[in-house]
Amino acid sequence: MAYRIGTRGSALATTQTQWVVDAMSTDHTAFEQVIITTQGDVTTGSLANLGGTGVFATALRQAVIDGQVDMAVHSLKDLPAKQPPELRIAAIPERADVRDALCASNGMTLDTLPPGARIGTGSPRRVGQLLALRPDLELVDIRGNVHTRLARVAGYEHHHDNAPSAKGSPKGDLDAVVLACAGLDRLKLQWAITERIDPVQMLPAPGQGSLAVEVSALKALDAPLATALADHEDLGARLEASAERGLLETLEAGCAAPLGGLARYHNGHLTLDAIVTAMDGSSTIRRASSTTIDVEAITEATLEAASALGVEVANMLIADGADLLPAGPARGAR
Incomplete structure (x- = not known):
């Protein structure tokens, strides 16, 4: 079975996608890269003024929805936190250096x-x-x-x-x-x-270091593809992503200040550290929390628990005035 996998055309994007292709390819499953041009690839000017994270993801997501490709590989930090109902993040591989x-x-x-x-x-x-x-x-x-x-x-x-x-x-x-x-x-x-x-000095963007393989809700039911994607999933990286995206989604609703956030999962313990800053660095608010999620497999309940940690830390930041900090030109956690 051959599948089409969408990617941006940059050297980094195609290298990342090829890494996913190599990891998922078997004697019975093959993948072909399809280059998709995004708004961020063709538009000049500040990324923040172009709208932040979604500038690199929208065209790739639309290609999946339209059936132009069977799936897309994103840098997870490029994905807006709100997940379209037509799409699923089907796999998050082992995370690279987050710094x-x-x-x-x-x-x-x-x-x-x-x-x-x-x-x-x-x-x-x-x-x-x-x-x-x-x-x-x-x-x-x-x-x-x-x-x-x-x-x-x-x-x-x-x-x-x-x-x-x-x-x-x-x-x-x-x-x-x-x-x-x-x-x-x-x-x-x-x-x-x-x-x-060191993240003690500077927290990365939510999702930094992680890749996300996104498929349509219908394609997620394809048995050979589902098996290949499941074998490519990393439990810790998925839980970390859920916490960071819970943080991001909650803050996107009412806080435009620059955001950093890093979740770490180890031996059943999930921690989340987050910061918002004024654009000129004059004010910062940093908060952290943790929870216990001792699991051997991903379930809806464990993902909800991880996301709830993100919501908790976001609400701590808002309670301490994160939504009042001077914002940049647009939400931009990259």
Whole structure:
């Protein structure tokens, strides 16, 4: 049986999708990548102003709904928390490194960056947390694929002379950029990372480091595909995703401030740590909670318990004034 699997066309997206394809392919089940162009791939300007997470997911989701592809592979942090009734997240594989990566000139770290250093990121979440840590930094809004962003770092530009880049994108004009460790690891660009930022300092986006395989509600009943997807599911990653998406969905209803959130599942214990910040880093609210979910298989009840933890932490943040913090141009947890 052959299935069509939709993906964005970036090097990172196709690499991630190929990893899923390789893991699920068997002697009886094969997968073909189909490139889908999303709004985020063709539109210029700030990602936050384009609408945040959904800018990379809508076209892929529509392709699944329309039957153009049988499933789609997303970076989980690109998916809006509200799940369309026509679609199911059928598998969340084992999670990669959840941390943010500093890629800086001369091996610099957050502590050793000089005052006034110019740091590139397209994420309001990263902007707010970086400025809370280092209000002396200059944050520069950037777009483009991973190679284009790395080429903005002084000393890195010649590593990417032959890589695809945004037309007219400058090179070597920044002291550092911040990207996701997971993407750099999957592209075998670990050499560019000068610091894997501890979540104690900077919490990642909800879903960061995780992939999501999304199918239509009808296709979820396809027995060979359901078996392949079930074998690709990671219990801990699914519970962590449910908690983080419960947090995200609750806060999206009434809080536009940049959000970071990280759930961790270990030996039946699920914890969730979350932060919201003002865009200028002047105010932060951070709260955490935990629950016991000792299970060997995913059920609706366990997913609801994980999601309830996300709702609990979100309500703690709102009670402490998260909805009153100055917001960015749009919700953007990336």
